[in-house]
Amino acid sequence: MSKNLISRKESFTCIHCGTTTEFRPGIERNHCPNCLYSLHVDLEIPGDRAATCKSLMEPATVSLGRKSSYIITHRCLSCGKIIPNKAAKDDNVDRLIALINANPKLAK
Numbered sequence: 001m002s003k004n005l006i007s008r009k010e011s012f013t014c015i016h017c018g019t020t021t022e023f024r025p026g027i028e029r030n031h032c033p034n035c036l037y038s039l040h041v042d043l044e045i046p047g048d049r050a051a052t053c054k055s056l057m058e059p060a061t062v063s064l065g066r067k068s069s070y071i072i073t074h075r076c077l078s079c080g081k082i083i084p085n086k087a088a089k090d091d092n093v094d095r096l097i098a099l100i101n102a103n104p105k106l107a108k
Contacts, residue, residue, distance in 0.1 A: 015039065016056055024090075031059070031072065033091050036099075040076040042083070053079050062087065062099040070096060 011022045014032035021033055030046065031038035036059035043050035055078030063084075065071040070087040087096060 027088050027090065028086070029088050030085055031057075031074065031088075031091075033088060034095075035059075036072055036091060036095050038074045038083075038085065040079065040081060040083075046085075053081070055079065057081075057083065059095070059099060061103055062096055063103065070100075072096075072099070 009023050011020070013020045014035060014037060016037035017032060017035040019032050019034040021029065030042070038057040038059075040051050040053040040055050040057050041049050053076060055076050057074035057076045059072050060075040060082075061073045063071050063073065065086065071084045072087050072091075074083050074085060075081070076083075
């Protein structure tokens with residue numbers, strides 16, 4: 001089975017904070033740009049929408065990824081599954097910084 005991203009051109013309203021997010025070309029998004037919460041909708045492949053859980057996923061940590069990108073690690077509030085996701089260029093910087101500061105290795 002391929003692990004390649006299934007691109008979705010979807011707009012959504014965040015269940016956690018109510019922010020409406022419109023699809024924007026060039027930004028692959030699976031989380032709210034305001035509160036950084038996500039939904040547990042993908043099972044194996046990003047974008048497959050095959051998960052049955054459908055619960056909120058909280059942004060637990062932020063770490064440094066490749067090429068100076070940031071990775072948000074989401075944890076499902078129902079089943080506990082951990083899923084890393086790339087931060088998008090229009091994500092809430094204050095929220096990202098708060099999560100980075102919660103991880104002393106990145107705050108230096």
